[in-house]
Amino acid sequence: MSAREPLLSVTGLTKHFPVREGLVVEREVGRVRAVDDVSFTIGHGETLGLVGESGCGKSTTGRLVLRLIEATGGSVSFEGRDVLALPPAELRALRGAMQIVFQDPYGALDPRMTVEDIITEPLAIQGGHSGPQLAQEARRLLDVVGLASAHARRYPHEFSGGQRQRIGIARAIAPKPKFIVCDEAVSALDVSVQAQIVNLLQDLQQEMGLSYLFIAHDLAVVKHISDRVAVMYLGHVVEIAGKRDLYADPRHPYTQALLDAVPVRHPRLRRKRARLTGEIPSPLDPPPGCRFHRRCPLAQAVCSAERPLLREILPGHQVACHFAETTGKSPVTGPKP
Amino acid sequence: MSAPLLTVTDLTVAFRSDEGMVTAVDRVSFAVAPGEVLGIVGESGSGKSVSALAVMGLLDKAASRVSGEILFEGENLLALSEKRMRTIRGRRIGMIFQEPMTSLNPVFSIGDQIVETIVHHERLGRQAARERAVAMLDKVGIPSARRRLDDYPHQLSGGMRQRVMIAMALACSPKLLLADEPTTALDVTIQAQLLDLLRDLQAELGMAVVVITHNMGVIAEFADRVSVFYAGRVAETAPAEALFDRPSHPYTRGLLASTPEMAEETDRLRTIPGTLPSLAKPPPGCRFAPRCDWAVALCDARRPPLEMVGEGHASACLRAAEVAGGTVA
Structure with missing residues (x-):
C-alpha cells in the first residue's frame, strides 16, 4: 500500500442486533454482538481477505461497510467521506462507487428480468443513459465478463451457476465502482468454475484498479486472491497481516488452529494434529476478555479478565492476543511498538 | 486386494x-x-x-x-x-448425508431416532438399545451423551448433528x-x-x-x-x-x-x-x-x-x- 490515504478506513465498526421477546409488549432480552469494534483499511487497488467461520460476523461487516444495514457504532470512511453519516441522496450517489457480489447468484438475480435489464439496472437508476446506450453498454459488459452478447435477452434460469456469477459481476462493475465487496462470491461454485471466476475478478481488478473486500471461509482461495488478510472470530478481528506473513507465521492461536484445520495437499502429508476442541460460543453471550480464551490452548488468567486489543507486533502485522510476541515461529524481541 | x-x-x-x-x-x-x-x-x-x-x-x-x-x-x-x-x-450399509438437519426427524429426540434404528434391525429391548445409543453418542464425541439423548435436532449445532448422524449410521456396526x-x-x-x-x-x-x-x-x-x-x-x-x-x-x-x-x-x-x-x-x-x-x-x-x-x-x-x-x- 502506498503512502496515499487508504481508499476505505473502517474504525470501531459495531453492530448489535437486539433480541426481543414478548408477544404483546416486546422487550429487549439481549443483544447479539455480531460485529464488535472492528477496524481495518483497504488501499487503492488492494484486496483485503476477510476470513472466519459461520457466525463470526464477516458478512455483516461487508454489509455494514456498504451501509446495506445500519451500524450501531463506529465509522466508515470512503475517499474521505463518512459513509455512515451521509444523507440519503449523497449515499445514493456513492452507491455506484461501492458495489457487492453475493454468494448465491441465483437468489441475487431477479428471475423475471432479462440479463440486459439486470446488469444495466444500476445505470438506469443513476439516469442519463438512453435505451440504446444501455443496450450497447450491456453488450460491452457481457463481453468483459466473458459471456456472449447474444445472452443479453435471456433470463437468469437459462444460465449455469458460473455464468450467473458472471452476470452478478457484470452488474457490480456496470456503474464503474472503485470498491467491491465479494461476499462468498465463489463459494458455491464447482472448483473448475471457481478458478475461472477468481481469474476474472483478478483481471477486472487490474483493468479497473478495483479494491476488494473478499469475504470467504475458504482459506486457500483467500490466500490466492488477497494482498492482506483479516481473521474474524465471534465479532472481533483477531489478526491482520500481509498474506505471506499471515499464512507463514500466524500469531493468534485461533488463526493457527484455522490454518491447521485446512486439509492437506497430498495424502503423504497426513498427520495427527492437535485439533481445536469445542465450537464457537454464542455471540448472544460471548465469553468475557478474549472471546477465544475458552478454546485456546495457551489461555492464562489474564485472557478471561482483559480483552486483548489489536496491536501491531511486527510491521504490518496486527494481533489481538496478550501473548502474540511468543506465539509465532520466532519470538518478537525488543520494546513493544 | x-x-x-x-x-x-x-x-x-x-x-x-x-x-x-x-x-x-x-x-x-x-x-x-x-x-x-x-x-x-x-x-x-x-x-x-x-x-x-x-x-x-x-x-x-x-x-x-x-x-x-x-x-x-x-x-x-x-x-x-x-x-x-x-x-x-x-x-x-450405513449412510450419512450432507445435510444432517434434513436427514434427522425434527419431531423426535435424537435418542429416539438412534434407538429406533437399533430396534428395527436387531432383537434388542428398548433399554438395551438406549444404552447402545449412549455409547454411540459418546463414541462420536458428544459431550454428556446421556443428557443429550433427549435433545431434539434443532438444539444441536451443525457439527453436533453430523456427529449424531454418524452415531446413527454406525449403531448397527x-x-x-x-x-x-x-x-x-x-x-x-x-x-x-x-x-x-x-x-x-x-x-x-x-x-x-x-x-x-x-x-x-x-x-x-x-x-x-x-x-x-x-x-x-x-x-x-x-x-x-x-x-x-x-x-x-x-x-x-x-x-x-x-x-x-x-x-x-x-x-x-x-x-x-x-x-x-x-x-x-x-x-x-x-x-x-x-x-x-x-x-x-x-x-x-x-x-x-x-x-x-x-x-x-x-x-x-x-x-x-x-x-x-x-x-x-
Missing part, C-alpha cells in the same frame, strides 16, 4: 426429463475392499451422489431406470426386494458406510474434527467407507483409493497417492490445478475451460473432449475405455501415458 465387499459393475442410471432420458450415470464400475476407504470425487452432475443412491436402493423407481450389477457380500442389491433391501440398509459430502456444510475446524473422527472410527471398527466429495482436500485427508467421476463416467481410478503423484486423465489434472490448495503459488489459477456438457445430449466420444487441451480427432469417435496405467491405476483417456508424463499438449 482381498475379495471386494462391494463391487459395482456397469451401473447405469437414467432419469426421465423434459429433454428425454438423461443418463446421469453411464456404465460406471468400482469396487471397495473390506476396511478400505474409497473416495469418489467429482463436480456437480458427475453422477457421484446418484451412484450412492443406487447402491442404497433409494432412487425413485418410477422416475429412473437402473441397470448393471451391485454386488454386496455376494448379493446383487439391484435384484433384491424392497423388504430384503430394508434389512441391509441401515444395518449392513455396518460393514460399509456411504458418506455423501459428510463435511461440505461445515466450517473448516469442524470439518477437520469430523474427518479425524471418521478416520478413527473406520480404523477402530474396520469398516469400509465410500466417501463422496467435490473436495480434493477431503480425498487427500481420508481416501485410500480414489475414483474421479466426470459427467456420469469414471475418468480415472487410482490409489490416493498415485492419483496426486501422477494424475493420468486431463480432467483430474485440471481439477488439481484449479484447486488453490493443490496448485503451486501462482498469479493465475489454471482453469478448465467451458462447462459440463448436457447429459441429455452428451458429446459422442469422450465426454470431456470438448473441454480438453489434449483432445484429438479419435476422442470424439468412441468412448475411451478405462485402461491400466500403473498398479491399481486406470485412466479413461486415449493419451493417458502422455498426460501422466505431464508434457503439455
Whole structure:
C-alpha cells in the first residue's frame, strides 16, 4: 500500500442486533454482538481477505461497510467521506462507487428480468443513459465478463451457476465502482468454475484498479486472491497481516488452529494434529476478555479478565492476543511498538 | 486386494426429463475392499451422489431406470426386494448425508431416532438399545451423551448433528458406510474434527467407507483409493497417492490445478475451460473432449475405455501415458 490515504478506513465498526421477546409488549432480552469494534483499511487497488467461520460476523461487516444495514457504532470512511453519516441522496450517489457480489447468484438475480435489464439496472437508476446506450453498454459488459452478447435477452434460469456469477459481476462493475465487496462470491461454485471466476475478478481488478473486500471461509482461495488478510472470530478481528506473513507465521492461536484445520495437499502429508476442541460460543453471550480464551490452548488468567486489543507486533502485522510476541515461529524481541 | 465387499459393475442410471432420458450415470464400475476407504470425487452432475443412491436402493423407481450389477457380500442389491433391501440398509450399509438437519426427524429426540434404528434391525429391548445409543453418542464425541439423548435436532449445532448422524449410521456396526459430502456444510475446524473422527472410527471398527466429495482436500485427508467421476463416467481410478503423484486423465489434472490448495503459488489459477456438457445430449466420444487441451480427432469417435496405467491405476483417456508424463499438449 502506498503512502496515499487508504481508499476505505473502517474504525470501531459495531453492530448489535437486539433480541426481543414478548408477544404483546416486546422487550429487549439481549443483544447479539455480531460485529464488535472492528477496524481495518483497504488501499487503492488492494484486496483485503476477510476470513472466519459461520457466525463470526464477516458478512455483516461487508454489509455494514456498504451501509446495506445500519451500524450501531463506529465509522466508515470512503475517499474521505463518512459513509455512515451521509444523507440519503449523497449515499445514493456513492452507491455506484461501492458495489457487492453475493454468494448465491441465483437468489441475487431477479428471475423475471432479462440479463440486459439486470446488469444495466444500476445505470438506469443513476439516469442519463438512453435505451440504446444501455443496450450497447450491456453488450460491452457481457463481453468483459466473458459471456456472449447474444445472452443479453435471456433470463437468469437459462444460465449455469458460473455464468450467473458472471452476470452478478457484470452488474457490480456496470456503474464503474472503485470498491467491491465479494461476499462468498465463489463459494458455491464447482472448483473448475471457481478458478475461472477468481481469474476474472483478478483481471477486472487490474483493468479497473478495483479494491476488494473478499469475504470467504475458504482459506486457500483467500490466500490466492488477497494482498492482506483479516481473521474474524465471534465479532472481533483477531489478526491482520500481509498474506505471506499471515499464512507463514500466524500469531493468534485461533488463526493457527484455522490454518491447521485446512486439509492437506497430498495424502503423504497426513498427520495427527492437535485439533481445536469445542465450537464457537454464542455471540448472544460471548465469553468475557478474549472471546477465544475458552478454546485456546495457551489461555492464562489474564485472557478471561482483559480483552486483548489489536496491536501491531511486527510491521504490518496486527494481533489481538496478550501473548502474540511468543506465539509465532520466532519470538518478537525488543520494546513493544 | 482381498475379495471386494462391494463391487459395482456397469451401473447405469437414467432419469426421465423434459429433454428425454438423461443418463446421469453411464456404465460406471468400482469396487471397495473390506476396511478400505474409497473416495469418489467429482463436480456437480458427475453422477457421484446418484451412484450412492443406487447402491442404497433409494432412487425413485418410477422416475429412473437402473441397470448393471451391485454386488454386496455376494448379493446383487439391484435384484433384491424392497423388504430384503430394508434389512441391509441401515444395518449392513450405513449412510450419512450432507445435510444432517434434513436427514434427522425434527419431531423426535435424537435418542429416539438412534434407538429406533437399533430396534428395527436387531432383537434388542428398548433399554438395551438406549444404552447402545449412549455409547454411540459418546463414541462420536458428544459431550454428556446421556443428557443429550433427549435433545431434539434443532438444539444441536451443525457439527453436533453430523456427529449424531454418524452415531446413527454406525449403531448397527455396518460393514460399509456411504458418506455423501459428510463435511461440505461445515466450517473448516469442524470439518477437520469430523474427518479425524471418521478416520478413527473406520480404523477402530474396520469398516469400509465410500466417501463422496467435490473436495480434493477431503480425498487427500481420508481416501485410500480414489475414483474421479466426470459427467456420469469414471475418468480415472487410482490409489490416493498415485492419483496426486501422477494424475493420468486431463480432467483430474485440471481439477488439481484449479484447486488453490493443490496448485503451486501462482498469479493465475489454471482453469478448465467451458462447462459440463448436457447429459441429455452428451458429446459422442469422450465426454470431456470438448473441454480438453489434449483432445484429438479419435476422442470424439468412441468412448475411451478405462485402461491400466500403473498398479491399481486406470485412466479413461486415449493419451493417458502422455498426460501422466505431464508434457503439455
